[in-house]
Amino acid sequence: MQAFFTWLRAEHPIARVEAEGYRPFWVVTRHADIREIERQPAIFNAGPRNTLLPIAAEEANMALFGVEAGFETLVVLDGERHYELRQMTQDYFLPKNVRRLEGMVDNLAAAFVDRLMATGGRCDIAADIVFWYPLRVAMTVLGIDEANEARMLKLTHELFGASDPAVRRPGMSLVEHSIAVKRDYIAFFDEITQDRRANPRDDVSTIIARGLPNEHDLSPEERLGYYVIVATAGHDTTAASIAAGIQALIDQPDFIAALREDPALVKSFANEAIRFCAPVKHFFRNVTAEYTLGDVTFRPGDHIMLHYGAATRDEAVFPDAQTFRIDRTPNNHLAFGYGPHQCLGQFLAKMEIEAFFRALVRRVDRIEADGAPAYTQATFVTGLRGLPVRCSFA
Numbered sequence: 476m477q478a479f480f481t482w483l484r485a486e487h488p489i490a491r492v493e494a495e496g497y498r499p500f501w502v503v504t505r506h507a508d509i510r511e512i513e514r515q516p517a518i519f520n521a522g523p524r525n526t527l528l529p530i531a532a533e534e535a536n537m538a539l540f541g542v543e544a545g546f547e548t549l550v551v552l553d554g555e556r557h558y559e560l561r562q563m564t565q566d567y568f569l570p571k572n573v574r575r576l577e578g579m580v581d582n583l584a585a586a587f588v589d590r591l592m593a594t595g596g597r598c599d600i601a602a603d604i605v606f607w608y609p610l611r612v613a614m615t616v617l618g619i620d621e622a623n624e625a626r627m628l629k630l631t632h633e634l635f636g637a638s639d640p641a642v643r644r645p646g647m648s649l650v651e652h653s654i655a656v657k658r659d660y661i662a663f664f665d666e667i668t669q670d671r672r673a674n675p676r677d678d679v680s681t682i683i684a685r686g687l688p689n690e691h692d693l694s695p696e697e698r699l700g701y702y703v704i705v706a707t708a709g710h711d712t713t714a715a716s717i718a719a720g721i722q723a724l725i726d727q728p729d730f731i732a733a734l735r736e737d738p739a740l741v742k743s744f745a746n747e748a749i750r751f752c753a754p755v756k757h758f759f760r761n762v763t764a765e766y767t768l769g770d771v772t773f774r775p776g777d778h779i780m781l782h783y784g785a786a787t788r789d790e791a792v793f794p795d796a797q798t799f800r801i802d803r804t805p806n807n808h809l810a811f812g813y814g815p816h817q818c819l820g821q822f823l824a825k826m827e828i829e830a831f832f833r834a835l836v837r838r839v840d841r842i843e844a845d846g847a848p849a850y851t852q853a854t855f856v857t858g859l860r861g862l863p864v865r866c867s868f869a
């Protein structure tokens with residue numbers, strides 16, 4: 476796939492895509508072009524079309540939920556309303572506040588490495604260990620207990636993996652599946668809202684349940700979308716980045732000793748794992764006014780796919796872009812997006828990934844592949860979902 480993106484960046488950096496079952500769109504693969512677009516949110520709106528969905532799913536979402544994307548989350552909102560809603564939790568996720576979660580995150584990282592030790596070192600490290608760790612962090616941030624964790628993980632996989640037949644609910648079409656998943660989310664978060672209104676706590680669910688004063692308050696769709704984005708945006712993405720980092724330790728075994736000897740490398744290693752994986756492969760922008768970029772003129776009503784997965788390997792920005800470099804600096808990748816929608820959870824995500832690898836290299840000497848890796852078969856959030864390994868302990 477990366478060879479194809481290299482060719483696209485060189486030959487057709489802004490390419491027109493017309494595929495059966497999908498509305499046409501442009502795909503943008505160069506780092507500089509994506510930044511230029513994201514810098515101008517009034518011309519390039521985040522909504523209503525926000526990710527790649529088949530027309531049938533978009534129409535069903537519209538008919539059933541009144542939102543093309545299925546959920547009215549922060550990522551599909553624009554302008555003042557986006558700003559207002561983002562402000563609600565922005566403070567919580569700033570580095571100075573995220574730092575107070577550091578002890579909790581370190582303890583969880585150590586506990587998950589303990590879980591790896593308990594397997595004797597032979598397991599599917601992605602499915603059995605890694606995927607559960609950022610989920611627990613996200614659930615702690617929302618104040619959701621461990622009893623409901625498996626329910627949330629399943630819902631998130633079902634949401635992002637809807638196009639993957641292995642994830643789809645048995646006997647359901649894509650549309651039926653999407654509706655069923657949404658209903659389950661509504662039921663889940665309605666209970667949380669009722670509870671936090673009665674018993675406020677120091678968690679993000681309480682901020683969302685409390686909402687905004689008077690006529691600014693969130694609609695039921697916005698409130699649901701807010702829970703869903705905080706609950707879902709942070710785990711498959713962070714887990715896939717960790718899995719990519721583990722794959723790098725398998726491919727380049729010297730990295731383990733290097734990380735152990737120079738803890739400062741953990742930061743650049745973690746950021747490189749995010750660049751290399753770029754788990755969020757794309758978001759869409761919707762053109763509101765004529766705009767020329769390179770030799771393409773976008774017209775109002777056009778749709779643009781910003782391909783972060785391609786832009787994070789742009790040779791114009793990243794020397795030796797296809798190589799995982801432990802000490803890559805600078806590393807201004809676009810895996811967290813750019814502009815007003817830039818990932819709200821990026822500092823938390825980095826903290827989680829760094830904590831995991833610090834804990835891992837303290838205990839593990841060597842990681843070897845023990846079977847074929849498996850990748851999510853989807854177009855939006857993807858990465859390694861299975862990584863059988865054999866670990867030797869320090």
Ligand code: HEM
Pocket residue numbers: 513549550551561613616704705708709710712713716749753754755758783809810811812813814815816817818819820821823824
């Ligand atoms: C938005 C990536 C982890 C919460 C985004 C966007 C990307 C992204 C690409 C859209 C940016 C844009 O449109 O310009 C990632 C990656 C992660 C990660 C790669 C892990 C490695 C997290 C975590 C959380 C989180 C841990 C919080 C718990 C959000 C939220 C938004 C967002 C709330 C919407 C922001 C907005 O639209 O204003 N993320 N994310 N993400 N992310 Fe993350």
